[in-house]
Amino acid sequence: MNRKSLPAGKRASRVLRSFTTVVAAGLLSTAMTGCTALTQPINGVPANRLPNTFFAEPKNDLVPVDISLLSLEPPRDYQISGGDILGVYIEGVLPFNPPNAPPEPPPVNFPDADSTLPPSIGYPIAVQDDGTLALPLIEPLDVEGLTLEQIREAIRDAYIEEEILRPEKARPIVTIIKERTYDVIVVREDGGNLLTQNIAADYIRGTSDKSASGAMIQLPAYQNDVLHALVETGGLPGLNAKNEVKVLRASEADQRKRSQFMQQFYAQQRAAMLDPCACPPELPDDPTILRIPLRLKPGIIPNITPDQVTLQDGDIVYIESRETEVFYTGGLLPGGEFPLPRDYDLDVLGAMAIAGQGVGSTTNSGGAGGILGRGSSAIPPGRVYILRKTRCNGQVAIEVDLTKAINDPKSRPLIMAGDTILLQYRCEEELLNFGIATFFTYGLTELIRSN
Incomplete structure (x- = not known):
């Protein structure tokens, strides 16, 4: 008998029976093989039930x-210590000047190209590690912590006390050739x-x-x-x-x-x-x-x-590098490892966006679309698990309801280094996606054929 010759009531009844059979078979196959909540269960704890010790410290306000x-x-006046090289000129002593001979002019020293010191005058004399300055004809002078002006006075007083120079001739010059x-x-x-x-x-x-x-x-x-x-x-x-x-x-x-x-x-x-x-x-x-x-x-x-x-x-x-401060993604998210931001917080929604999955968008990875071998699903996945390591090689699975996370910032845990983020469908979401896909794939086709 021609399909079109059937009464309208019988045609509708046949379409309904075919659709019901297909949907029932699809729901059964989804429940048996496609629902990850049943085949790959994760014992997660809702984020609002965990103590604060399991969560990351915010760093947005640092x-x-x-x-x-x-x-x-730096002090107002440079203080001399061991390792400094001074330029010292003492007329008649450094250098030694014979009697009735004209005094030699002091040498001029130019600093290195990367030095900030001005040109200096005098013969180079290094300050010893113990802070003493060795000069001709007198005992070493303790110049540790003294300024250039104080060292000039100490040299002048020492040569006058030893009766080596007369007060009117004691005019030493002290400059810095090289800093320690x-x-x-x-x-x-x-x-x-x-x-x-x-x-x-x-x-x-x-x-x-x-x-x-x-x-x-x-x-x-x-x-x-x-x-x-x-x-x-x-x-x-x-x-x-x-x-x-x-x-x-x-x-x-x-x-x-x-x-x-x-x-x-x-x-x-x-x-x-x-x-x-x-x-x-x-x-x-x-x-x-x-x-x-x-x-x-x-x-x-x-x-x-x-x-x-x-x-x-x-x-x-x-x-120190922070190369190990990364998080991992899996489940319905594209698998990968991603670096954590250093100076601002990253919550679970931001981590999903970095991984390439916007919140509320459908996915091509598994679910009803994967079962049918067709495009993306109509209802987006609504659950995320954050697998977080604890001491003694332990782990806690933090369950995040994406619907609550979108509406309440407190329901969006911050991501920590080493976390693994898994995006999953709820079982009812997979069933609804399969039902919708089955209706549009087989139900409409059967209706067109029946008419």
Whole structure:
């Protein structure tokens, strides 16, 4: 019998039965194979039920530290110490001048091209490490901490007391030929660029060739501070470096303390390995390493003293990379690893956008569309899980309702380093997507054919 010759009621009944059969089969297949909530269950805890210890500290409100605190304030008059080279001229003594001979003019010394000192006059005499100045015919003078004017008076008084020069002839000239310098090592791990996904992945996989850069620099006196060390080697830490500066002192006492600290930590690790139920200890902050933060919470006054930012010979300034501060995506999100912003917060909705999945948009990855082998689904996925690592190799799964997250900022947890973000459909969303796709694919086709 011709399909069109059937009465209208019978045709509608047949279409309804065909559609019901297809939908029932589709719902059954979805429930059995397609619903990830059933086949890949995740025991998540809603974000509003977790204590604050599981969440990241916000950093949008961090205030940059005044960088002038990282430098030393030079004194009004330069104070001499061991390592300075002075220009000294004493008529008749330095240089020795025979009687009745015309005095020799003092030599003029021009500074190096990168020096800020003016030209100097006199013969070069180095100040010893103990702060003394050795001159002809007199005992060494203690000039530690004296200014140039005070050294001139000390030299004049010494030659007059020894009756080597008459008061009217004692007119020494003292200038600075070269300032003392301090050898400092700067190690920086911020030479790369972590603003793109591929470069971040290169760092994680070890395929990047952007290794740490190091330099031995010489800082003049009263410029031997952290700020000048950073300026000499490229400026403040970049975006792919941590918001802090580490200073490792070169003194033997600090080196011994660091060695003892590591020995104690290794002893704790060995003790924990003997107990299978014990939690392996985390490496605490080394108390001998000075950490200078570059951003702080509002209202916190940085306690940075001049002694902390002063660098001595052999000190190490270390800028540590943050190459491991990344998060991962999976599920219905495109899989990948992405760097976290350094200076502002990134919540779960922003992380989804970075991964290429806008909130409320449909997806081509699995779901009803994947089951049918056709385009994207009609109803977007509404649930996200944040897999967050805890101590002792543990994990907590934070469940985020995207509908609540869109309407309530408090329902959008901040992303932490090492998080894995999984986007999933709810079971009812997959069923609805399959039903809608089945209706438009088979129901309309059957209606057209029946008419």
